[in-house]
Amino acid sequence: MGLGANQGDARAALDEALRRLGELPGVHVAAVSPCYVTEPQDKADQPWFHNRVAALDLGPSWTPESLLGALQDVEAAMGRPSQGQRERFGPRPIDLDLLLFGTTLRDTDVLTLPHPRMRQRAFVLVPLGDIAPALVFPDGEGIGAALTKIPFKIEGNSIFQGP
Template sequence: MSPLVTAYIGLGGNVGDPADTLRAAFRSIDGLPGTRVTATSGLYRTPAWGREEQPDFINAVACVATHLPAQELLAGLLDVERAFGRHRDRAQGRWGPRVLDLDLLLYGDDVIDEPGLRVPHPHLHERAFVLVPLVEVAPGLTIPGIGRADAALASMASDGIQALP
């Protein structure tokens, strides 16, 4: 069995009832082989980013302890997306509406640059909608090659991000 690794997963969606979808996705991620969700952030309403002419997103972060290698964890996350009706279609373009988006943000302290997988997520340190829930779950976390997540968050505006009750 592979060693136990702490990984962080970003969740988001803006189609249907995204808050319910994210709560259900936490349970689905917890059901992946050799993987246990150890912490989840609250849910946050965030303005659409990239393509702004769409509904606001609901975002969150899950911390998991996993025995899965990074590529297998990513494959499991993509399976969860598909189970919720997400189809990654390049013809639709990036940053469009989606029922569920799961991103492998961090995998231990590893730096991975392989086809289809880059960890830390290449834009993690630039996106308040990911950093706000990440810092909630792991306040002192360091992003390999970048520095502290809370310092990255402090350097950007996050006033449009609202915690859901």
């Protein structure tokens, strides 16, 4: 799953979201990437984001849809406005995205897996590669190959993406 925030104490918000997720029944936070400070995408006129990626070990009762609902519940509890009340790609106190659910594929009105924009985003692929460097997407492409297709650079813990 991907985590991001750019309002308030963004790094603390990522830690708090991970804590809350780890308290859910049947959820264990198995791995967490380093935190990156990342250039906003799609809407540049806002504070930079703090981003991480986490791997979750889930009990057998979890489905992609139930996990998405839990992520949305954590977002709401942490002050993120509902989808109809917020600006698309705008600032946010917390953003939790379901990127992958094993090798599950979904394309519904509610959920698309893998996440439809994850391979266009260095702020997702770089930290994902930190915790799962050998990961291969369902279509057979690896993280390294996906990263070669997007322009980005890393300076320290900052990710810059663009031409």
